[in-house]
Amino acid sequence: MVADADALAEVIAAFAAGTGPVAVDAERASGYRYGQRAYLVQLRRAGAGTALIDPVGCPDLSGLGEALEGVEWVLHAATQDLPCLREIGMVPTRLFDTELAGRLAGFPRVGLGAMVESVLGFVLEKGHSAVDWSTRPLPEPWLRYAALDVELLVDLRDALEKELDRQGKLEWARQEFDAIASAPPAEPRKDPWRRTSGMHKVRRRRQLAVVRELWETRDRIAQRRDVSPGKVLGDGAIVEAALGLPANVHALSALNGFGHRMGRRQLEQWQAAVDRAKALPDSALPQPGQPVTGPPPPRAWADKDPAAAARLSAARAGVSALAERYNLPQENLITPDTVRRVCWEPPRAADAEAVAAALSGYGARPWQVELVTPVLVEALAARAA
Numbered sequence: 001m002v003a004d005a006d007a008l009a010e011v012i013a014a015f016a017a018g019t020g021p022v023a024v025d026a027e028r029a030s031g032y033r034y035g036q037r038a039y040l041v042q043l044r045r046a047g048a049g050t051a052l053i054d055p056v057g058c059p060d061l062s063g064l065g066e067a068l069e070g071v072e073w074v075l076h077a078a079t080q081d082l083p084c085l086r087e088i089g090m091v092p093t094r095l096f097d098t099e100l101a102g103r104l105a106g107f108p109r110v111g112l113g114a115m116v117e118s119v120l121g122f123v124l125e126k127g128h129s130a131v132d133w134s135t136r137p138l139p140e141p142w143l144r145y146a147a148l149d150v151e152l153l154v155d156l157r158d159a160l161e162k163e164l165d166r167q168g169k170l171e172w173a174r175q176e177f178d179a180i181a182s183a184p185p186a187e188p189r190k191d192p193w194r195r196t197s198g199m200h201k202v203r204r205r206r207q208l209a210v211v212r213e214l215w216e217t218r219d220r221i222a223q224r225r226d227v228s229p230g231k232v233l234g235d236g237a238i239v240e241a242a243l244g245l246p247a248n249v250h251a252l253s254a255l256n257g258f259g260h261r262m263g264r265r266q267l268e269q270w271q272a273a274v275d276r277a278k279a280l281p282d283s284a285l286p287q288p289g290q291p292v293t294g295p296p297p298p299r300a301w302a303d304k305d306p307a308a309a310a311r312l313s314a315a316r317a318g319v320s321a322l323a324e325r326y327n328l329p330q331e332n333l334i335t336p337d338t339v340r341r342v343c344w345e346p347p348r349a350a351d352a353e354a355v356a357a358a359l360s361g362y363g364a365r366p367w368q369v370e371l372v373t374p375v376l377v378e379a380l381a382a383r384a385a
Helices: 005-017 062-067 078-087 098-104 112-120 140-151 153-167 170-182 205-225 235-244 249-253 264-279 298-304 306-326 336-344 352-361 366-384
Strands: 019-028 038-046 049-053 072-075 094-097
Touching: 005 038, 005 049, 005 062, 019 078, 019 140, 019 153, 038 078, 038 140, 038 153, 049 140, 072 078, 072 153, 078 094, 078 170, 094 098, 094 170, 098 112, 098 153, 098 170, 112 153, 140 153, 153 170, 170 366, 205 235, 205 264, 235 249, 249 264, 298 306, 306 336, 306 366, 336 352, 336 366, 352 366
Parallel strands: 019 072, 072 094
Antiparallel strands: 019 038, 038 049
């Protein structure tokens, strides 16, 4: 484990002097700690070997990121790890995502273990993927498991590059990788409390206010204690309290999730949150649903706009056939949201140029625009006729 400035300086020098791509992975403590910060960063590069870095002891890895500027980073499921790597100063300018490469190449199973086994013939040691990586010191078997995650990544990258080239998809992959590397950080989610599991049961605005107040109270406590919010109070308990609107601590303690193991002080804390929501004026209550910025749910199209529903049906069939022809998942050929938006509000002149411009405007890459435009033009024209 690299856990101090001197050891980190040696790693930076070694990896700067290495050759070829660098394999990168990160381990978080999801389900144990608050947030999605990295608790271990693994790297491997020819000429430098493997390094396991402790971001707790070395919270600023921007020097390492700078040393690797311009080097291709190889990650598996890059979008999962890039946010926590960005927090500690590591941002790639070029990358190769082996999971996404597997999807584009048509592999049925794209987990790292499955890919390494099917492509390279090795079986990776399993068993520690869901452990608490914030544990210190990290046990030796966990470190070995973590090191194996980058041991063969560059070999896997090389094999997948050849396969993509053989299938004529290498340029597609490069465009996808460039889009990931150049994407800005995600915007903070609006009203994250609305993603509470079981929210579909909550209908009334007063009940929604209880969910919001309990969620925000829980989040503050979880952040202060640095634990996963689910360890403070379960989503199910929040929904139960919202539906039950308990009048006092005694009524609250009778609900699922607020059982006998919860102390009086904790119960009073949650009841206070419920009471705050109950005391809000009607004007301050949340609306039952988030503002819709795009098309309505497809199930409503037949009633709202039958012509749009027909366009979507034709477009989906065309996209499905095209994805099958090229042996890749439909959502990697073009996002379902993009198809819905084009079908709900098609260009005034639904010709190839206008449809291509619309796809590009929604973020489709050039290879996607080239393949999907004829399919959508045909679907829009057929339904218009």
